[in-house]
Amino acid sequence: TGYDTLLTIIDCAGDSVLRRLVIQGAVMCYSQEENALYLAYSGAGNGVAEKIDGATDSTISEAWLIDNSPSGICYSPENGLLYVAMDFTNWIEVVDLAHSQLVDTVPVGNGPGRLLYNSINNKVYCANAGLTVNGGGTVSVMDCSTHTVTTTIRVGDEPVDMASYEARNRVFTANHGGSSVSVLLDFGGAVAETPSAEVRMTNADDGGRV
Numbered sequence: 001t002g003y004d005t006l007l008t009i010i011d012c013a014g015d016s017v018l019r020r021l022v023i024q025g026a027v028m029c030y031s032q033e034e035n036a037l038y039l040a041y042s043g044a045g046n047g048v049a050e051k052i053d054g055a056t057d058s059t060i061s062e063a064w065l066i067d068n069s070p071s072g073i074c075y076s077p078e079n080g081l082l083y084v085a086m087d088f089t090n091w092i093e094v095v096d097l098a099h100s101q102l103v104d105t106v107p108v109g110n111g112p113g114r115l116l117y118n119s120i121n122n123k124v125y126c127a128n129a130g131l132t133v134n135g136g137g138t139v140s141v142m143d144c145s146t147h148t149v150t151t152t153i154r155v156g157d158e159p160v161d162m163a164s165y166e167a168r169n170r171v172f173t174a175n176h177g178g179s180s181v182s183v184l185l186d187f188g189g190a191v192a193e194t195p196s197a198e199v200r201m202t203n204a205d206d207g208g209r210v
Contacts, residue, residue, distance in 0.1 A: 006021070008020050026041040027039070027070050027071065027084070031075050031077055037054060038075050040073050040082075041070060045068065046064050046066065046068055047064070047065030047069070047084070047086075049062060049063045050062040062097070063095050063100045063101055065086075065102065066086075066093060069087040069089070071113045072114045072127070073085070074117040076122075077119075078119055078122065079122070081094055082096075083095075083142075083144075087111060087112065090107060091112070092112065092115070092126060094106065106147050108126045108128060109126070111128055112126050112128050113127050113128070113159075113160060114159070114161050115127075117144075123141055123143055123144060124142040125139055125141055126139065127173055128159070129158045129176070132157060136157075137155060138152050139155055139159065139171075139173060140152050156179075157175055157176075157178035158178065159175045160174055161173070161174040169185065171183075172184070
């Protein structure tokens, strides 16, 4: 990711380059169910969302976005919708690439980035890595059936990445500014999402504090 990005598609069987795309500010995710790559990147004035066929490496569809600062992305095969976090406007853009159109915009916290889709409860989790005083240091939980944020969870400072462990009903956030990992319980949605613990990580910059 980053500006002036060169996306390279490589054939892992033959270790050869199949295609190169020059794009800006790109984020991407892969759908195993559809064997398709989903991209969002900065365009000429507006962002662009694109779907690439994993079998032919060709563009299937694309749509214009409102904002031009894609910072996170995830796809729901159940809904057939793409979710793109926008850093400048602090919202998620909901995109229907089957019809090449923007469906909705959903306000979230400050500095949205990493997105995570949960097929169990049909929700998108958005890590807001901006300033805490402006609504950062949180995770916004969006209900995909209504496109509304149902809850906002306080985690450590600057959550920059997330992972899920569905077997144990957990979401983990890696908090860069807080040098910590926050553990969110009840990933499945039976009980309101709440942080159960914050684990301090070793950080060479703060004297090796644990």
